[in-house]
Amino acid sequence: MKKWFFLLLLLCVSYPFVNKAMFFQDKVDIQKYNKNDKDNIKNIGSPLSIKKIEIAKEQIYQGNLLLINSKYPIRHESVKSDIVNLSKHKELINGYGLNNTNIYLSKGIAEKFSVMINDALKEGVSQFFINSGYRDFDEQSMLYQEKGANYALPAGYSEHNSGLSLDVGSSVTKMDRAPEGKWLKENAWKYGFILRYPKDKTDVTGIQYEPWHIRYVGFPHSAIMKEKNFALEEYMNFLKEQKSITTTIDHQVYKIFYYPISQNTAINVPVNEQYDISGNNIDGVIVTVYSGKRD
Numbered sequence: 652m653k654k655w656f657f658l659l660l661l662l663c664v665s666y667p668f669v670n671k672a673m674f675f676q677d678k679v680d681i682q683k684y685n686k687n688d689k690d691n692i693k694n695i696g697s698p699l700s701i702k703k704i705e706i707a708k709e710q711i712y713q714g715n716l717l718l719i720n721s722k723y724p725i726r727h728e729s730v731k732s733d734i735v736n737l738s739k740h741k742e743l744i745n746g747y748g749l750n751n752t753n754i755y756l757s758k759g760i761a762e763k764f765s766v767m768i769n770d771a772l773k774e775g776v777s778q779f780f781i782n783s784g785y786r787d788f789d790e791q792s793m794l795y796q797e798k799g800a801n802y803a804l805p806a807g808y809s810e811h812n813s814g815l816s817l818d819v820g821s822s823v824t825k826m827d828r829a830p831e832g833k834w835l836k837e838n839a840w841k842y843g844f845i846l847r848y849p850k851d852k853t854d855v856t857g858i859q860y861e862p863w864h865i866r867y868v869g870f871p872h873s874a875i876m877k878e879k880n881f882a883l884e885e886y887m888n889f890l891k892e893q894k895s896i897t898t899t900i901d902h903q904v905y906k907i908f909y910y911p912i913s914q915n916t917a918i919n920v921p922v923n924e925q926y927d928i929s930g931n932n933i934d935g936v937i938v939t940v941y942s943g944k945r946d
Contacts, residue, residue: 700922700923700924701919701921701922702921702922703917703918703919703920704917704918705916706910706912706916706917706918706928708913709728710928710936711930711931711933711935712725712729712930712932713728713729713929714929714930714936715867715927716868716869716872716887716929716930716931717729717929717930717932718883718884718931718932718933719808719810719932720808720856720857720858720884721808723932724807725812726807727788729932730785730812730814731757731815733757734755735758736753736755737754737755737756737781737784738754740758740761743762744761744781745769746769746771746772746779747768747779747781748780748781748822750780750781750782750783754782754783754784755785755814756781756784756817757785757867760814760817760867763844764817764842764844766842767839767841767842770838770842771834771835776830776834778821778823778829779819779821779831780819780820780822781817781818781819782818782819782820783817783818784811784814784816784818785812785814786811786812787812788806788807789806791803791805791807791809791812792805792806810847815866815867815868816847816864816865816866816867817864817865818863819831819863819864820863827862832862832863835862836862839873840870840873840874840876840877841870841873842870843867843870843872843873844865844867844868844873845866845868845876845877846862846865847861847883848860849882850862851880852885855882855884855885856882856884866883869927871900871905871907872886872907874900875896875898887933890907890909890931891909891931891935894908895907902944903941903943903944905941906939906942907940908937908938908940909931909936910936910938911934911935912934912935912936913934918936918938920938921940921942924940924941924942924943926938926939926940926941927939
């Protein structure tokens with residue numbers, strides 16, 4: 652099992668926050684509470700190590716952190732561009748099965764899923780199946796018309812329309828009881844995946860408990876959501892409220908910034924550090940900076 656260590660989780664704004672040393676094995680150890688001095692987005696680095704880039708308003712609707720629900724549907728142009736039929740890519744389905752030959756998913760997400768499942772195999776958890784992946788808008792509309800609102804969502808309002816989500820099953824039993832379901836619940840965050848509709852968040856997500864539905868958001872976001880017990884809705888609100896946070900996981904420093912975007916906007920990004928930009932599908936973008944190792 653991979654071991655990740657939360658050594659520090661600091662807010663870069665003047666709000667109380669929890670610093671936690673997280674030994675993600677059997678428990679989470681809370682060390683102390685700490686109130687930090689106010690920081691701001693300019694502190695992404697020294698003045699000599701940042702540059703400005705222009706972000707188009709359309710970037711709000713692109714990326715791995717899109718919030719897709721009954722309020723915020725996904726746009727056609729937001730769908731992952733690398734959707735493939737998994738049955739035609741044998742290299743992607745090593746370690747798990749497919750419920751049928753017409754299951755589609757983002758190739759990049761499928762690669763990450765395969766890495767995760769192969770690690771589960773090493774721990775003796777091996778009966779994984781993908782039951783559903785990407786659905787285009789026409790397929791989603793047909794499903795909604797045939798099954799109704801109790802079973803499906805209208806076209807555009809389902810995460811399955813993005814290429815980021817998939818339904819995972821077990822050949823042993825139902826996912827809420829299966830070893831596969833339990834393993835994903837405990838470990839998926841390490842690989843950038845989240846259980847999108849947890850049992851204790853139905854009032855937040857508006858969706859019934861689905862132990863089979865996982866969603867890719869990327870690391871470190873999945874780790875922070877796990878640590879804070881956030882649904883995606885709550886995490887997006889958290890980032891919007893706090894503007895910037897810094898966390899160190901296994902000596903790797905991550906800086907996360909929220910920028911509101913109402914029109915084409917210039918934002919700061921580092922010159923010599925890796926970063927990702929994702930829209931939130933609402934009103935802004937999230938910049939994740941990978942700032943290197945900390946002793």
